[in-house]
Amino acid sequence: MSDWLDASHRSCLAIPMVWRQVTDSLGEYLRFYIAWKMVEGCMSTVVGNTLPLAKLKQYAGTPELARQSAVALVLSLHDSDDEVRAWAAEVLENMGAPTMDCTAQLAELTRHVIAPVAAWACKLIGRLGEEGTRFQDILAAAVEKHVDVLVKQEAVAALAKLGNLSPSTRDILRRAAIHENPRLKRMALAALAD
Amino acid sequence: MRSIPFYPLLIVLLVGSGSYLGCDPNQLSAPLSVDPAASKTSKPEATNPRDTIPARTPTNILIGSFNLQRLGPSKISDSWVTERFADIIRKFDVIALQEITSKDQRILPALISRVNSLGNKYNFTIGPQVGRASSGYFEQYAFVYDETRILSGPGYCYPVLDEKDILHREPFVGRFQSISPVGNPFQFTLINMHTDPDEINTELDVLADVYRNVRQYEYPNEDDVLLVGDLNAPHDKLRSLNKILDFVPLIRDLPTNVRKSKMLDNILIDRLLTTEFTGRCGTIDLQNMFRIELVDALKISDHLPIWAEFSIIEQPRLNVGVAGQNQNPTLR
Known part of the structure; x- marks a missing residue:
């Protein structure tokens, strides 16, 4: 008899316990979801x-x-x-070529940490040709400072298309022309020859 | 530490992820529910014979090239587009494909299954992923061929080595041989190429070297080396390729994009050596072929398929005698 009472008592208590665990889990999930969305939001603001x-x-x-x-x-x-x-x-x-009103933002993106983003920003500025000459310092900085050699390559290719390169830009190209990466080296030499 | 019940959490996660995937408009691409042919009041007529491809016969083979424009999950999930791709491929004995951009390697087999759904026996060889990480994507070349008329396979295809990293997308080379009950089967090598428009001058010049090297590598077993693909340049602006003696582009003064505004794709042959060329070549006008409007043709690709017709058996060279007499239907 006492066993039956104990079992019944336990089952009555078990239902609210399970329910509480479910609500706790849902609460934790929702907190995690909200936190994730906040991180996602921050990320999209950054990138x-x-x-x-x-x-x-x-x-x-x-x-x-x-x-x-x-x-x-x-x-x-x-x-x-x-x-x-x-x-x-x-x-x-x-x-x-991009429209001129995009160019300031593209110049910013040449410093982007994600290589394809920075590389394409350089490439698009290069497509401006002579009109993009005022961005040569930005591209030269990408050649010198960007950590990804693929971005350096595209920045050099873009500089080659601008023309009218300043002495300081040509110095940077000369340094790139002795880089260990063969493609960067070749492209820098070609840019200097143009 | 409080334990988290597994099953309620699992249900919440499944419902959450399911609703996310289901609501993503990028993942869903419904096939066209209306037959475009039925919705048109007037059918465009073929006005230029070079816009239409001849039928495959026991005496000819049709070689083509087609830039699929980003063949990936969304295109392959659109059954209307896939069916049009299949219809195009069935026109050819061998077709070189460019711009297979999906990482999922089931995409091309899925397309070939669709091609073979009518009882055909097409097979394919797909190349490695080529490109540069800085461009944001990689692509693959492929050769698709009718096994009942052409011998080839993965053992007969190879990517060109580009140790100096000059080309954006290294070409993919394939060797083929026709299956002909009579005469010497036509053997040929295709160089499949998609140039980078931003480095077009360099790439076309280097491509001339690639052609010479492949010819030298294949010679003396092979003299019919064809360069096919999306060259991103008109026939008379191929730079060093135009300077190779007797190496000629077949597609001339004919736009190869769907909008009919640019010459991008071509097939180049040595006119003295590849005498199997019958003189007929051109594009397939997608609007004419499927009786569709421009907007629907652009759902297939922004490029037109290009084609050239060849004899199924080896023909004598114009100036250097007769090709070998090998009757063995296996590749050398």
Whole structure:
């Protein structure tokens, strides 16, 4: 009899205990979710928002619109989705030079820690040709200071397209021309020869 | 420390992740529900014979090239697009593909399954991922061929080594041989290439060296070396490639993009050695082929497939006698 009472008593107590564990778990999950969203929000503020795939496909067919969104396109290269990155690169490859109102932000992005973002920012400035000559110090800084050799390469390639390089920029190119990376070395020599 | 119950948390996670995936518009790409042919009031007519590809016959083979424009999960999940890709591939004996950008290696097999769903026997060889991390993506080349008419395989394909890292995307080379019950089967080598428009001058010049090296590597077993792909340049702006004696682009004065505004893709042959070329080549106008509007054609690709017709058997060279008499239907 006492065993039966004990078992019944335990089962009555067990239901609220399970329920409490469930609500505690949900609470913890929600706290974690809110914290994650805050981190995500901060991250997007730092690195910028990426464009959705549908928008990128639209831009692939409308280079004139894409040129105005060069900054958002470049930032899309840090998206976690491979396909978003591939389509962002597709648009960037085919859109030509960016509009001049994007150039200040692109110049900022040449310092970006994510290599494809910084590399494409350099490449787009290079497409400005002579109009981009005023950004040569920015590109020269990317050659000298960016930690990723792929960004250095694109910055050198961009400088080669600008022309009218200053003596200080040419000095930086001369230093790049003795870099251990063969592609950087070759591109720097080509830029100096132009 | 308080333990966290596993099952309630699992349910919450599953519901949470499920709703996230289900609501992501980028992941969902519904196939077109309306047949574009049925929705059109007037059908575009083929006006230029170079816009249409001849049929495959017992005496010819059709070699092509097609830039698929970012073949990835979203395109392959669109059954309308995949069916159009399959229709295009079935027109060819061998087709060189560019811009397979998916990391998921099930994408091309899925496409080939669709091609073979009508009873065809196509197979493929896919290259390694090529490109630079700084561009934000990598791509793969592939050769797709009809096994009932062409011999090839992974053992007959190789990527070109580029130790100095000059080319953005190293070319992919494949060797092929026609299956012909009569005569000497046509043997040929294809160099599949997608140039980088930002470094076009350098790349085209280096590509001329690649062609010479591949020819030298394949010679004397092979004299028919064809360069195919998205060269991002018109036929008369191919720089060093234009300077190679008798090496000629087949696609001339014909736009190769869907918008009909640019010449990007080409097939180059040695006109004295590759006498198997019948003289017929061109593009496939996607709008004409599928009776669709420009906006729908652009869902397939921004490039048009290009093609050239060849004899299924070896032909005598114009100036250096007859090709070998090997009748063995295995690749040398």
